[in-house]
Amino acid sequence: MSDGPDLEALFSLMVRMRAFEESLASLWRRGLVSGEMHLGVGEEGVVAGVLDHLTDRDGLALDYRPTPALLAHGVSPGSIVLEVLGHHDGLNSGHGGHMHLFSPELLATSTGIVGSTAPLACGLALAARRLRPGSIAVGFFGDGAVNQGMVMEAWNLACVWQLPVVFVCKDNQWAATTRTDRLTAGSIAGRARSFGLNTRVADGTDVEAVWRAAKPLVDDARIGEPGILIARCRRPSGHMLDDTLSRTVRNPADLLRMTRESMTDQPGLSAVRHMAGLTGTIAKAIGDRWLPHRDPLRTAARRLGDRAEALERAARAGLQRDVDGALARAGVAS
Amino acid sequence: MSDGPDLEALFSLMVRMRAFEESLASLWRRGLVSGEMHLGVGEEGVVAGVLDHLTDRDGLALDYRPTPALLAHGVSPGSIVLEVLGHHDGLNSGHGGHMHLFSPELLATSTGIVGSTAPLACGLALAARRLRPGSIAVGFFGDGAVNQGMVMEAWNLACVWQLPVVFVCKDNQWAATTRTDRLTAGSIAGRARSFGLNTRVADGTDVEAVWRAAKPLVDDARIGEPGILIARCRRPSGHMLDDTLSRTVRNPADLLRMTRESMTDQPGLSAVRHMAGLTGTIAKAIGDRWLPHRDPLRTAARRLGDRAEALERAARAGLQRDVDGALARAGVAS
Amino acid sequence: MTGPDITTAIDRAIAQAMSADERILVIGEDVPALRRTLLTRFGPDRVIEAPISESAFLGAGVGAALGGLRPIVEIMFIDFLSVALHQLVNEAAMIGPLSNGRWPVPMMIRAACGGGYGDAGQHEQALWGMLAGVPGLTVVAPSTPLDAAGLTLSLLAHDGPSILLEHKLLSEMWMTELAGTHREGVEFDVPETPPEIWPASLQPVPIGEAIVRRERGEVAIFSLAVGVHRAMQAACELEQRGTECTVIDLRTVSPLDVATVCDVAGRCEAVMVVDEDYGPFGLSGEIAAVLAEAGIHRPFARVAATGVIPYAVDLEREVLPSVPRIVAAVERLVGVD
Amino acid sequence: MTGPDITTAIDRAIAQAMSADERILVIGEDVPALRRTLLTRFGPDRVIEAPISESAFLGAGVGAALGGLRPIVEIMFIDFLSVALHQLVNEAAMIGPLSNGRWPVPMMIRAACGGGYGDAGQHEQALWGMLAGVPGLTVVAPSTPLDAAGLTLSLLAHDGPSILLEHKLLSEMWMTELAGTHREGVEFDVPETPPEIWPASLQPVPIGEAIVRRERGEVAIFSLAVGVHRAMQAACELEQRGTECTVIDLRTVSPLDVATVCDVAGRCEAVMVVDEDYGPFGLSGEIAAVLAEAGIHRPFARVAATGVIPYAVDLEREVLPSVPRIVAAVERLVGVD
Numbered sequence A, B: 001m002s003d004g005p006d007l008e009a010l011f012s013l014m015v016r017m018r019a020f021e022e023s024l025a026s027l028w029r030r031g032l033v034s035g036e037m038h039l040g041v042g043e044e045g046v047v048a049g050v051l052d053h054l055t056d057r058d059g060l061a062l063d064y065r066p067t068p069a070l071l072a073h074g075v076s077p078g079s080i081v082l083e084v085l086g087h088h089d090g091l092n093s094g095h096g097g098h099m100h101l102f103s104p105e106l107l108a109t110s111t112g113i114v115g116s117t118a119p120l121a122c123g124l125a126l127a128a129r130r131l132r133p134g135s136i137a138v139g140f141f142g143d144g145a146v147n148q149g150m151v152m153e154a155w156n157l158a159c160v161w162q163l164p165v166v167f168v169c170k171d172n173q174w175a176a177t178t179r180t181d182r183l184t185a186g187s188i189a190g191r192a193r194s195f196g197l198n199t200r201v202a203d204g205t206d207v208e209a210v211w212r213a214a215k216p217l218v219d220d221a222r223i224g225e226p227g228i229l230i231a232r233c234r235r236p237s238g239h240m241l242d243d244t245l246s247r248t249v250r251n252p253a254d255l256l257r258m259t260r261e262s263m264t265d266q267p268g269l270s271a272v273r274h275m276a277g278l279t280g281t282i283a284k285a286i287g288d289r290w291l292p293h294r295d296p297l298r299t300a301a302r303r304l305g306d307r308a309e310a311l312e313r314a315a316r317a318g319l320q321r322d323v324d325g326a327l328a329r330a331g332v333a334s
Numbered sequence C, D: 001m002t003g004p005d006i007t008t009a010i011d012r013a014i015a016q017a018m019s020a021d022e023r024i025l026v027i028g029e030d031v032p033a034l035r036r037t038l039l040t041r042f043g044p045d046r047v048i049e050a051p052i053s054e055s056a057f058l059g060a061g062v063g064a065a066l067g068g069l070r071p072i073v074e075i076m077f078i079d080f081l082s083v084a085l086h087q088l089v090n091e092a093a094m095i096g097p098l099s100n101g102r103w104p105v106p107m108m109i110r111a112a113c114g115g116g117y118g119d120a121g122q123h124e125q126a127l128w129g130m131l132a133g134v135p136g137l138t139v140v141a142p143s144t145p146l147d148a149a150g151l152t153l154s155l156l157a158h159d160g161p162s163i164l165l166e167h168k169l170l171s172e173m174w175m176t177e178l179a180g181t182h183r184e185g186v187e188f189d190v191p192e193t194p195p196e197i198w199p200a201s202l203q204p205v206p207i208g209e210a211i212v213r214r215e216r217g218e219v220a221i222f223s224l225a226v227g228v229h230r231a232m233q234a235a236c237e238l239e240q241r242g243t244e245c246t247v248i249d250l251r252t253v254s255p256l257d258v259a260t261v262c263d264v265a266g267r268c269e270a271v272m273v274v275d276e277d278y279g280p281f282g283l284s285g286e287i288a289a290v291l292a293e294a295g296i297h298r299p300f301a302r303v304a305a306t307g308v309i310p311y312a313v314d315l316e317r318e319v320l321p322s323v324p325r326i327v328a329a330v331e332r333l334v335g336v337d
Ligand SMILES: Cc1ncc(C[n+]2csc(CCOP(=O)(O)OP(=O)(O)O)c2C)c(N)n1
Pocket: A065, A112, A113, A114, A141, A142, A143, A144, A145, A146, A170, A172, A174, A175, A176, A180, A239, C029, C052, C054, C076, C080, C083
């Protein structure tokens, strides 16, 4: 056994995740899915690199981008497809939808409330320690969530209760339409370290780097030393499908149209000055979407060279079969 | 003008505070005051050393030990006495009581909810910046409060909004019956620094040290650089008057009596082992109460030498006159 | 929709108030993007973006109000208020009374609420019943853009804490953003709303005044927000089926317009509440209580959210009040079966 | 008091349940001191002290329940729950329904509540009306130690989230600790409670079952917790003055015992609710609504907290339900003036 990750397996897993998110996006765009749709596109490297260290006795507290982790943890893609279609055979009989996917068997919960996963992971870890010694819990959240009080409270709790927990902060530098660096004082890593959390920072677009950073965190957590992984990643599909920023990025003139009203009775210059921050944000959003070289799948594929294509094809085909099966069951065309 | 504090004035102020807390305690013990009674005995050095830098245009968010700061800020002791007596001429016509003392004129609010002062101080600071440029707000809380999410959220908010605010953490090492070091991961100062708060630690039992540490914090806050002072102090009158721990400290046999019940059906040894933490806590509580040399008043008095006694007498007499006046108004014997 | 949607209407009222009163400012997550019309007009010192720290920035709103400002604090969805409720219940609503009225807290919370577009339980609650139980807190949930704007003006002039709830189904902005209503094939049960004549200068709508939207007869239907439109539509159907309904738009949840509630109910033969909030322990109960206290005893029924709101379109429709549910309930109530 | 007070009673029930079920544990601030009898018996692994981080440890309770434990989470006073409410409303109460019942959350919150001893607004609330509005949440507020113990056993066996409210005026422990009742000259309006025969092994009291404490006649008084004792005393006084009252102890707020409420009210001539929670939008309204829905129309009145609870003893007594207020309200209700 080698000490390193099995890049082929990780790559295949990431491809499955990506293909699944694309399926969800397509169902959403076809109008078959209700409500918001937040995807985990761009996070595959973080999720795959962490989940590879877990067993199905380990618990997961997931946010509103739960699908990649659920796939990796063993939840059937078909049951998720049926769920987001609102079908009674879905994972939660259509009661939960994409932000509330629950698998009690695999101890995986998800939530639409920012930051809530951190306390939930602490609780899953407490149960793990008492009922399943040696197992752990992992709580995922974003970089915006670190300013939610309960997240910081949970960091403290994990440390003083010595919980077998690993927090994973998927740092995509955005919280909805907001650049998080403007609103987060200090660094996330520095903040986490100040609690005494075992803290590692990794490039989330490099699944191997994530895997290596996560390994000691998971190992230490199993013996009651909590930790956190902070992994930079991207959010190429925006905060949620077709959100304001995505729409504005596609059509920046929108912004002017929307603000024209307020400009009329205002010295044009000061309005333009006031808008500078916002247009800066939009410029940043544009830049962030077209950086394909930060794609965790491409990075891994490059390393795999020739083998990548066949792996990708197989993974996509496998996933597609599952999705198609579910669509057929729901009577929806593929 | 010298650069240092006016120790005579600070000492006199601290004596007034102490004498006032003693009056409140006596009224409480006489059964004239309803509900809980938390005193600021032991905190005088912290409060006096900070408040000396403020003007009455600066705002205060105070916890449930608000009286020393209110005195220093200029609230009349008589109006507080009438308030805790539930008199209609009290500061808040008897509606608030000792945990909810409000002086809108002096921009001083208080609250019984742990940690709430930190966000409130941020808001007062925001108003200060817009309406009273150059003025600031100060938020006081305890060492237990730093684990309340909203406190850490407020630290972040202060930094990213560059608020003219100073937080003051009165670190008495206890939260009710709990030793806070057992439940606070890392150090408070380290945690605060990780947000980029201007952070200073001072010996809260030395009013001059507090004064010197607070000065640059207040000065910087006035130009929009938020900070925090962490000051170690004591809590010789316990969490609140006659609380469990105080009663147990006075009569440790109580503890045995109270736990006897559960011991009967339990192997005696494991019960004793389980109780070890608790008895350790109580031992610590005993030690903490009889350390008169950590009294901020004594420290200052020692430095003042001969002059202390006369100052103390004058300060006590002045305060007593105010209190007596209020008692007379309420028809209560002194 | 003909006039502005409810979101734009509120934004306009806020703009009007902000230009008249320097003390008003807006605090919230994503406000530079969400309130870009206000941002361009009033700048980042008065349209202040906040981190995802509801407790801190709601508390800062309270502190700012104490310090002399009149903040508008945006809690994106009312469901999220529960991470910060303490600052509302224990600070904003208590400092006034505990100071015996000496220190008012003029702060308005603005939040989107309500469901019917597939976000499910954690994002679709109304919660006005729970909030109205907080003493001294003004809670409004308008059903039309003009009322929303007018109530906004009143709340911004009011010297106490208040909550303005903006139902997402009435907001083009939120429905586009969250539900992707521009997608083909997507159909949510968004009610038709009547056209309004939009004035040049907005006028305040008084707090605590209900309005009778339709006055016809036997059954008094009390509702608010989206429920009003559902009730109006149900009333049309019921008319054709032979039952005449009066529809009252409460507009303000608390303080409840007890006079109008009693007056209208007293003139009808049966009373019904249509409430998108949870049924038990909320608005519908309060209406029953004020009627019973006033000695107005009428056959009574309620159509409310029957529990946690599920995701799937069909399940969601069963749980939320809908026109068919209202029609059926009214007919049961008046004994047409 | 003859038997144990309500706090000790609950502690005993918890001890009994903990020795039968390894999965039960206690989490909270200051629990080593507050629950020292449990600590010495079950050790620090099952009586777990928490930092002042209600959101984190309540959320950890939810997570622990999801992970297979049955946690008891102590929120010292129910007023403080508002810093952490989200974990209850959006997680504990929603995961069950949103998973279509596949993932229950067996967690009991224990909190002291209620006023009448001078702590004022932020520490004296009852809040059961607000909490009962959360769908699927069981809320109990017992009036006697034996009921408190029995309900504790039921809640600990219940597969969903619940709140056990322990009224401070019924707790010797809290009254000594907070109000310093050992001080001379201090007098709070602590009700006399009847003696109880304390069994060797505690028996569960079913959730959702009200109990008739006194069955006499004209007026049905519904109450719970301290209110029951006040209502009983008022009933005695009223009897002497010529009015006969039936007193019902609801015990469980939610799910409300609608059958008993309707049955008893149906046999009385007037209905009254005595509620230490705020009057509007709460329990008293819900009772009015279930009666109206059932077609039981009776003269109705409520004696409830009239607003934020003030500090001074006299002001506090005016705001909270008291025996004189109940007597006066009943006489007004039945037309004796
Ligand atoms: C308590 C709470 N506040 C606000 C929201 C609305 N909201 C949903 S996602 C989001 C941004 C979160 O950013 P981040 O934590 O960085 O995660 P990301 O979406 O980038 O993955 C916000 C503000 C919420 N769901 N819950």
